Amino acid sequence: MEQIILKTPAARSDIYVGCPWKTVHKLLPRSGVAIITDDNVMRLYGDRFPPFPVFSVTPGEGSKQISVVEQLAGKLLDTGIDRSGMILAIGGGVVSDITGFLAAVYMRGIRFGSISTTLLSQVDASVGGKNGVNLGNVKNMIGTIRQPEFVICAPSMVVSLPEDEYLSGLAELIKTAIIGDSELFDTIVQDTDGIAERNETLLSAIIARAVRFKASVVAEDEHETGLRRILNFGHTLGHAIELTQKIKHGFAVASGMELATWFSFAKGFISEEEKGMITGILRHFRLTGTAMPCEDEMRRMISHDKKKAGSSINFVFLEGIGRATVMATGIDEIMEFYRNIHNSI
Amino acid sequence: MEQIILKTPAARSDIYVGCPWKTVHKLLPRSGVAIITDDNVMRLYGDRFPPFPVFSVTPGEGSKQISVVEQLAGKLLDTGIDRSGMILAIGGGVVSDITGFLAAVYMRGIRFGSISTTLLSQVDASVGGKNGVNLGNVKNMIGTIRQPEFVICAPSMVVSLPEDEYLSGLAELIKTAIIGDSELFDTIVQDTDGIAERNETLLSAIIARAVRFKASVVAEDEHETGLRRILNFGHTLGHAIELTQKIKHGFAVASGMELATWFSFAKGFISEEEKGMITGILRHFRLTGTAMPCEDEMRRMISHDKKKAGSSINFVFLEGIGRATVMATGIDEIMEFYRNIHNSI
Numbered sequence: 001m002e003q004i005i006l007k008t009p010a011a012r013s014d015i016y017v018g019c020p021w022k023t024v025h026k027l028l029p030r031s032g033v034a035i036i037t038d039d040n041v042m043r044l045y046g047d048r049f050p051p052f053p054v055f056s057v058t059p060g061e062g063s064k065q066i067s068v069v070e071q072l073a074g075k076l077l078d079t080g081i082d083r084s085g086m087i088l089a090i091g092g093g094v095v096s097d098i099t100g101f102l103a104a105v106y107m108r109g110i111r112f113g114s115i116s117t118t119l120l121s122q123v124d125a126s127v128g129g130k131n132g133v134n135l136g137n138v139k140n141m142i143g144t145i146r147q148p149e150f151v152i153c154a155p156s157m158v159v160s161l162p163e164d165e166y167l168s169g170l171a172e173l174i175k176t177a178i179i180g181d182s183e184l185f186d187t188i189v190q191d192t193d194g195i196a197e198r199n200e201t202l203l204s205a206i207i208a209r210a211v212r213f214k215a216s217v218v219a220e221d222e223h224e225t226g227l228r229r230i231l232n233f234g235h236t237l238g239h240a241i242e243l244t245q246k247i248k249h250g251f252a253v254a255s256g257m258e259l260a261t262w263f264s265f266a267k268g269f270i271s272e273e274e275k276g277m278i279t280g281i282l283r284h285f286r287l288t289g290t291a292m293p294c295e296d297e298m299r300r301m302i303s304h305d306k307k308k309a310g311s312s313i314n315f316v317f318l319e320g321i322g323r324a325t326v327m328a329t330g331i332d333e334i335m336e337f338y339r340n341i342h343n344s345i
Numbered sequence: 346m347e348q349i350i351l352k353t354p355a356a357r358s359d360i361y362v363g364c365p366w367k368t369v370h371k372l373l374p375r376s377g378v379a380i381i382t383d384d385n386v387m388r389l390y391g392d393r394f395p396p397f398p399v400f401s402v403t404p405g406e407g408s409k410q411i412s413v414v415e416q417l418a419g420k421l422l423d424t425g426i427d428r429s430g431m432i433l434a435i436g437g438g439v440v441s442d443i444t445g446f447l448a449a450v451y452m453r454g455i456r457f458g459s460i461s462t463t464l465l466s467q468v469d470a471s472v473g474g475k476n477g478v479n480l481g482n483v484k485n486m487i488g489t490i491r492q493p494e495f496v497i498c499a500p501s502m503v504v505s506l507p508e509d510e511y512l513s514g515l516a517e518l519i520k521t522a523i524i525g526d527s528e529l530f531d532t533i534v535q536d537t538d539g540i541a542e543r544n545e546t547l548l549s550a551i552i553a554r555a556v557r558f559k560a561s562v563v564a565e566d567e568h569e570t571g572l573r574r575i576l577n578f579g580h581t582l583g584h585a586i587e588l589t590q591k592i593k594h595g596f597a598v599a600s601g602m603e604l605a606t607w608f609s610f611a612k613g614f615i616s617e618e619e620k621g622m623i624t625g626i627l628r629h630f631r632l633t634g635t636a637m638p639c640e641d642e643m644r645r646m647i648s649h650d651k652k653k654a655g656s657s658i659n660f661v662f663l664e665g666i667g668r669a670t671v672m673a674t675g676i677d678e679i680m681e682f683y684r685n686i687h688n689s690i
Binding site: 009010066070073077082105109130138141143309310 | 355412449450475480485488652655
């Protein structure tokens with residue numbers, strides 16, 4: 001088991017990778033706890049839940065609505081959860097996004113922790129304190145940044161994920177390697193079989209490595225005014241692809257990363273070899289190759305991007321494998337690149 | 346004009362008392378601003394608003410709903426307000442509560458400031474960063490604590506408030522004096538005529554004094570884990586009275602303060618003379634004397650109090666004029682006191 005400590009000016013978050021998830025009993029108070037989960041997780045793991053009231057939401061992105069958070073707050077109130085209480089999220093990214101937001105705003109903030117059940121949430125949503133809900137179909141428009149007290153990542157749960165859910169998480173894991181950890185990238189490239197077979201020891205090691213990198217970035221720039229923006233690599237175009245093509249987050253981000261890699265190459269920031277290695281690993285796991293939205297759709301979607309400031313977007317480029325950089329880039333320039341690519345596919 | 350600076354570990358808030366409210370022009374960026382107000386304030390002052398898009402809500406507590414915040418977020422998005430933008434609240438407590446919450450959660454937090462148009466909000470809601478909405482009829486259940494960049498308090502607007510609105514704010518101003526500033530208490534007692542006549546110079550001075558005290562408390566304990574709790578003096582029973590009797594906040598708090606003063610006397614914490622002085626000033630301005638909820642209603646209401654921890658409430662007692670203290674007090678003990686008082690009225 002590895003314990004990674006994320007410290008920010010306001011809070012501390014302890015992330016446990018590779019521990020049995022019943023470890024959670026030691027981290028919870030004896031009373032005043034409520035559990036938020038979704039119906040799938042409840043069905044799979046409900047019999048192992050700690051003995052507290054459980055509120056389960058419908059699985060999927062459709063639950064990331066402010067009305068769902070309001071309903072859950074009403075249930076916490078009815079259950080008698082007060083400021084001294086705690087909320088425990090058990091689930092993937094949707095559950096941790098909703099629960100983190102609920103904990104941030106219920107009675108102006110109460111304690112929370114999470115057990116992360118998917119690879120995607122273990123390497124991404126659970127760590128770093130971003131939470132939130134969608135506004136209509138615009139993703140994560142309403143939310144806060146607030147660190148959970150703890151996150152438990154049990155790779156044993158990753159082993160039993162459906163294939164597309166596993167691959168979706170793998171895309172974010174590969175993202176971490178591409179933007180900040182070339183050794184992790186080498187490990188992934190060298191043991192694609194172990195990854196495909198979901199070797200638990202290997203998974204523990206690479207998840208811990210990805211979490212450690214993310215924690216170091218968040219510790220330096222919790223509120224995303226600088227460095228943290230690199231975590232959005234592949235996400236500007238990826239979010240647009242996710243929403244227009246209605247595919248899983250990781251696959252959309254993978255296509256977004258491929259485009260951002262090509263864009264970096266087109267601007268002369270990376271070599272053809274680096275471009276080839278990145279494209280290669282994404283294709284090896286069949287993460288890319290999805291259909292692309294038309295130009296007008298793409299322009300409309302990125303114009304709503306949270307990373308936008310005026311007519312520019314803080315776009316994440318690569319300068320090599322393991323090195324990312326953020327540059328304010330005109331929406332027109334992004335669209336010109338996209339038009340060329342789109343016409344050539 | 347007086348400028349009071351509130352510094353917390355995470356933020357700084359500049360509060361300007363007694364300045365013309367067009368000062369706001371200097372504090373706003375040139376573009377990317379949206380104004381949130383209510384229909385009354387819009388009618389009275391709309392012609393003086395800075396030249397930015399305005400979104401107006403229905404006046405009153407009924408607008409403190411999460412659905413209203415969601416609608417406003419949709420309008421900000423449609424207007425193209427992004428993370429580099431700013432929201433300006435112009436109004437009283439309801440407008441600043443909604444706007445502060447909106448600014449805290451829109452795109453995970455954008456800049457905001459406020460022009461405070463009522464006495465109540467100038468001495469209370471606008472300063473200290475508490476924001477939020479109600480959950481059903483339980484007050485302020487959903488919200489955050491986040492400091493506005495600036496607050497402008499123009500006593501000239503206080504002069505034209507309806508009488509009950511003015512008196513409601515006066516109750517919170519007297520609260521500040523009772524819990525933390527015996528000199529302010531003396532000033533109020535010695536110039537009740539000037540206060541009744543709303544002498545603008547006098548108002549500027551006492552508002553600034555009340556704001557300075559509140560800012561000093563918030564600076565020390567932004568998240569209400571200790572000292573800040575004294576600001577809740579009169580609020581445990583006051584909130585219950587406000588909701589069951591449907592009267593204005595300040596009047597309910599005044600009755601709550603009278604009860605808490607009697608409770609402090611009953612426990613031997615203050616003298617009969619001090620009790621008499623506090624009761625006297627509240628009665629002088631006809632702030633108390635409202636009907637009280639029955640015992641069952643009172644118990645139900647305080648059981649939902651945010652200040653509750655288990656079966657106790659952090660109840661604010663007095664130890665003298667200008668000195669408050671917080672003690673975890675059993676709900677049963679509070680109810681026993683209330684029963685005796687209620688039966689003797």
